[in-house]
Amino acid sequence: MQNQRGCFITLEGLDGAGKSTHVQWLVDRLRDKGLQVLSTREPGGTALGERLRDILLSCDMHAKTEALLMFAARCEHVIQVILPALQQGTWVVCDRYTDASYAYQGGGRQLGSEAVQQLESWALNGLEPDRSWLFDVPLDVARQRLASAREPDRFEQEGAAFFERTRAAYHERVNTQPERLRLIDSTLPIEVIREQLGAQIDSLVSHWQARLTGSTA
Ligand code: TYD
Numbered sequence: 001m002q003n004q005r006g007c008f009i010t011l012e013g014l015d016g017a018g019k020s021t022h023v024q025w026l027v028d029r030l031r032d033k034g035l036q037v038l039s040t041r042e043p044g045g046t047a048l049g050e051r052l053r054d055i056l057l058s059c060d061m062h063a064k065t066e067a068l069l070m071f072a073a074r075c076e077h078v079i080q081v082i083l084p085a086l087q088q089g090t091w092v093v094c095d096r097y098t099d100a101s102y103a104y105q106g107g108g109r110q111l112g113s114e115a116v117q118q119l120e121s122w123a124l125n126g127l128e129p130d131r132s133w134l135f136d137v138p139l140d141v142a143r144q145r146l147a148s149a150r151e152p153d154r155f156e157q158e159g160a161a162f163f164e165r166t167r168a169a170y171h172e173r174v175n176t177q178p179e180r181l182r183l184i185d186s187t188l189p190i191e192v193i194r195e196q197l198g199a200q201i202d203s204l205v206s207h208w209q210a211r212l213t214g215s216t217a
Contacts, residue, residue, distance in 0.1 A: 004212045006036070006086045007204060008127070010097040012170065013135035014163055015156045016142035016149070018186045018193075019095065022135070025194060026201065027093050033205050038085045041095035042073065046080050049073040057153040063109035067119060070101050075123040083127065097129060099173050099181060104155065107169025108162045128180070131204055133197065134170055135186040139163050 011026070013019040027039045043053040052073040056066065074097070085092050098120055106116040137145075139160060146156055174181050182200065184193055 004089055004208070006089050006091040007131065007208055008082065008086055008092050008094070008129045009204075010094045010099065010129040010132040011135065012096060012099045012103070012132055012181070013186065014137065014139070014142045014167055014170075016144075016146035017135040017137045018145065018190075019135040021190065022193065022197065023093065023095050026197065029198060029201055030091055030093070030205070035205070036088075036090040038081070038090050038092045039095075040077070040081060040092065042077060042097055042100065043070055044073065045077040045082075045094070046073075048076050057155070060154070063105065063111055064115075066109065067101065067105040067111055067116065070105065071119045071123045074098070074101075078124055078127050083125070094129075097132070098124070099132060099134070099170065102173055103166045103169040107172075108158065108166035110165065113169070113172070130180070131200075132181045133200075134174055134181055134183050135193075136167070136170070136183050137186045139167065141187055 009026070011019045011023055023039065027037050030037045042049070043056050044050045052069050056069055056073075061069075082092050082094070098116075101116050101119070102113055105111050106113045142163065143160075146152065171183075174183050184196060186193065188196075
């Protein structure tokens, strides 16, 4: 009987940084190790969250409204989906979480980190990821990759200055929380990235399993 909380993992990066390429791979790797894994995304992850996502990606709105809707979707996601899964011992892999709000709303939209921090502490019951990876690429690389992808959404249509601020805010998060949020150079070949990521995941799983064995011994 599992009685240990699952591990909460999030993936972050600018649009076009290549984060999505690695999500399913990461989930498969964890499942191959026999773990119960829930794969989800933000904004989204619940029926209400997915409706808010549609609005967020398509309707023009004030930056504060945008931040509030991001946290409305996240609040629902945490309470209805993420926390219950973690409590059952399931690992949760989430494509974006609060770091994205610090980066996009705090940095890109210039609301500042304090405003985001206030929303975070009010809405999330203190739930932070155990491990996060930032897929980092220079702006021109991200934009090049995006140009060859599908129709751009409301965020992807932003100009270079917005994404420079967003990237800088992500880097600030890495600097203040280096243990949790690890930077991955996403210009490297996919196999090299997977080697780096794989080693870190294996170590995370070993530690978790060692604690599990300890707690049931
Ligand atoms: P994403 O899931 O990366 O979309 P895609 O389907 O294009 O891979 O994220 C959608 C957009 O939402 C992305 O441009 C970043 C933005 N976003 C924020 O601005 N703040 C947030 O807190 C989150 C979670 C996402």
